[in-house]
Amino acid sequence: MSSDEEGPKQAAPAAKPAMSRFLKSAGDSDSSDESSSEEEEMSSDEEQQQARRPGGRFMHGASSDEESDEDQKRVVKSARDKRLDEMEATGKVMDNALKINDWVAISNEFEKLVRMVQRQQNVAEPVPPFYLRTLIDLEKSANAAVVKDKESKKKMNASNARALTAVKQKVKKVAKEFESELKRFQEDPEGFERDFQATFVSEAPAPAKAKKAKKGNDEEEEDEEFTTVGKGGKAIQFTPESIFKNLQVVQEARGKKNTDRAEQIRILEKLLEVAVTPYQQIRVLLALIASRFDYNSSVATHMPAELWLSAQKEVDQLIAIVAKEPAYSIQEITEDYDDLAERSPKTEKDGIVRIRGSVISFVDRLDDEFTKSLQNIDPHGTEYVDRLKDEKGLYCTICRAQALYEKTKQEDPLGRVIMRRLEHIYSKPDPVVLALEATVATNDLKPSVVLSDSQTSSLIHSLCVHLYKSGNSLLRTRAMLCHIYHYALHNDFHTARDMLLMSHLQESIHNADVATQILYNRTVVQLGLSAFRCGLIKEAQATLQDIFATQRVKELLAQGVHQQRYQVLTPEQEKAERQRQLPFHMHINTELLEAAFLVSSMLVEIPLLASIDSEEQKRKAISKPFRRLLDFADRQVFTGPPESTRDHIMQASKALQNGEWEKCRDLIQSIKIWSLMPECAAVKEMLAKRIQEEGLRTYLFTYAPHYRTLSLSLLAKTFSLSLRSVTSLVSKMIWTEELAAALDQSAGVVVFNRVELTRTQQLAQTLADKVNAMVEQNEKSLDQRLGVSNTWNDRGDGGKGDKRGEQTQERNRRGDRTRGARGGARGGRGARFAQGLGSQMAGNTQRNR
């Protein structure tokens, strides 16, 4: 019953017609006639009183109403007495139970009693003497019962005995709690009773209202009446003068368990309507927005859309007020000020009213709630799209906040708000950004950086530059990643790559927080895709390789929760994981990603497979995931027509291996997912060209042993390449010693001069390679112990070191394709890149576990 006691109490003033009468009198500021001694005592410290008894003010006012005195008294009695009556009823039940020695019933009733008393204490009423008396009695009889029980064995059944001990213990515990009261009571029972009665009389009106309000709330049909009446009474009730008082009442109730949040919001809304001065408006808005965010207590669920929308509007309003009135400033840390006093620029020392609050935290929260709601809405429904439309407004709010902070020159929140803005646009295609920016342009409050001549990259650039200048290293890192992502998205692979390498992020990213790591992963993946779109197949393959090697692409991109095979996530971990997920519209299509990765792997791996002849070499694979899939496809007895993307690529790989480049091209081009890639026609064309070239290379590798000579023009015809490009390709292979052959210019043929190795020779070569690898390994581990930088950067450290350095370089040049561990400092940009990513993935793995 008392669970809604607090809420209704505040609602109480508006609840009853009778009340409105008394409120009028409160407006006359009629001093209270009936105030008891205690009230006078308390009124000396009004705030304290307020704190203890929310809503106390009106109640005192009520008691001053003489007209309805009798009526009130009656009501009052029943309100207060109802509780006492209940207590006494409980006591009676206990007495009865005692008589029949039913300890189970006693135990239950006692618990009820304790709860009631506790509730009473919550509303700051003294402990009723009745309770104390019962306590003492109970203790006595319990002790007696125990003694009796011991004397007459087996008289009590098991549950009864258990209840008895429970009661005994409980009584002891409670007695300890009320030790002082008990003492006082035992010393002077009458005096205690008198005291109690005195407070009882003085506070009588309070429960009266509480009870009535309760009634009103409990009954459904009365609820409606309650609102209508409330509306009628509001104009009188919420006056500008009382705003601060009301505000304080609301704020005190905030965060308490029994607070009715919806009601609070309603009160604050009304307060906002009557707020006149900017100070009042700001104060009410701050409280209102905060309580809107409070509405959902649980972290897991998201805010209802309507609530969010009104919160967004109010944040807008708040920003507008603060921007319009430069004399008011909202700060997180201010000096203490009187909450109840009206303040204006004139009353302040330096003419600026500082109010405690934080706009940036509201903006942050707003944005977070938006993301959260997107995470929770089914992305395939229309609701998602509808919700997504709200982003415009949100983006606008963020921009307004940015403008505000630019005006007030608060660097720290400015950086944060710019980051928010950047995060809304960095991954979006141009048209979306244009649309978002268009709404900002119509706004009255504009940030310094806006889109000019539809150049999204310049917009992103200037936002990022601002963040680079800010001191916050986390923001800097994130800005950098967003910037790189944006470049990659716009197919500016080289710039993006250079930026990523120059940032040296890959070395430090494992120390970053999970969200930043996810952003890093996204950036790297986008970079790989951009390389793919630009036709830089090798780069694309190397970039995407690491993330695919982990086989947890979705998890690393925060686009799905990974099913762990051997361990089960605890609910907390799973919850955290779910909170990290990106909303659907931010996702990078993993199927497209996989297609890009597998196709580039195919183009790299198939010629390599064809070029190697010994078993040992076969184990070396550039792309393990691809090789695995290929092996699996090889083992298939029967292959049907391709359905999935993977099927397509596997069959295309087979065709490429057999030299049927046309079939391969058709298969690759018929993959449906390409349609999701921007400029898909150009990409397909590029792929066709690559397939032709790699087809030629594969063909040469595979069939060279069977030919003495091959005509170049025939090759050109088979692969429909120009003679010139065929010559160039073949020359390249000869030059790099991939192909043991020479060109005969006059006849226009390739002459193969292949030497078959004997088993011994092969073994000798393998052995030499292995020894080499071992020495390299040793050097590497030594370097690691001594610090790599020394061997790499110090050029002039004498002949020996120099030579060593050069040898290492030479080894690198010899082109160990898979390993980039040492190639970092020079030339091997791609290598360093891959390495950084690899170790980062490892770090991430650990983190995510």
Place this chain on the structure above:
Amino acid sequence: MAEYDLTKTVIPYCDRHLVFPLLAHLAESDLFPVEQVQTAQYELAKETNMVDYAVSLFEQLHPEEEVPAEFADKREKAVSTNERLQQEAQAVLDVIENPEVAQSLRQDKNQNLQFLRDHYNVTLEQITALYNFGKFQYSYGNYSGAADYLYHFRVLSTDPDLTISAHWGKLACDILTGKWDVALEELNTLRDAIDARTPSMPQFAAASSNADPALSQLHSRTWLLHWSLFVYFNHPQGRTLLLETFLSPTYLNTIQTSCPWVLRYLATAAVLSRKSASGALSSRVRHSIREIVKVIQMEEYQYQDPVTQFLKELYVEFDFEAAQKELGKAETVVANDFFLGEFREDFMDNARYLISEAYCRIHQRIDIGDLSERLNLSRDEGEKWIVNLIRETRMGADAKIDLEKNVIEIHRPPLPIYQSVIEKTRGLAFRTQALGAAMSRTLGAPEAAPTVVEAQ
């Protein structure tokens, strides 16, 4: 060909005085209208103290106009400043030039200062006067004098910023006076100073000072790269040294990040030093071309010109026709370039050689006429060239000219397996030894590990 001219790109990275030779070169070659070049020269000279030169330029430019009066003022002022500074500097110079003093000066700068102060009453301010006077002399074109003063200043001064500045000044003086040996030495000391992570930077590049040290170091390196071009393309051994320096990881990174156009000089130097590659050179130079091609490929998106394109066509695309075309363009580019102009012949020679080498390696039978055409030579010349080539490269055993069919036959027996195994295992013993030595040293002094490595 003006589109390939790098003067404009290079100028921002050079000192005002270093730009004069560049512009003079432009005036000679007629890439740009003479008018414009002269105007540029005048604008350049106006801000220096070389008043007479500026006036003469002005007269050339505007023959009928009167020389502005400000020059006279400036001249007077310059002369008076000169006298004042000279007097100030002379005091120190007198002391230093005293042979007794010169003998008693040591390595330790602080000690020297103390010594000078105690015995000859020379204060820090007076020493700084040396710097000021040197700088002033430089500003009116007395480079050798400036070099002297700056040298003395550097010996004595302890102020790191001014010392670095004096370094730069001295280097500029040496370049402008054409003392290449000295300049080279100066260049090396300056490079060491920069690589030692000095937080300071030349004052004239102060636009981006206050930045973090890494950035200023990058700037210094970029400047050094450009200035060193003057030295490296004039010093007799400059090209190999250029390769050594520019291909070191730090400078290669600098080129890639801040000045990709330097790749042209790097590529040219690599082509030029081809012939001397038979001598005892570090492997870095020997393999320079391969490395440079890699870099060119990587940076293609931000810089390309006929020289780099030539290497790319030759070693990446193996498109000999295109390479030939690019070489034709590259010839004019090289001829017109301030730094490379003198090396046109050499460059063409070496480039031809590279083409034919690559061609021969890939082909088994080559038509002489065709090859001569690829090399931009007439048939007879081509034949001579090829014979020379065969002789030089010791291909004699493999390559034979068949005059009847007019072809070269090249037989390249595949490398025997044992030889390739030997190749592979060659360095192993040495490397293992080095490894062992390093390890034993580390074990001996584990706490001093970093220094041990440095000492290797």
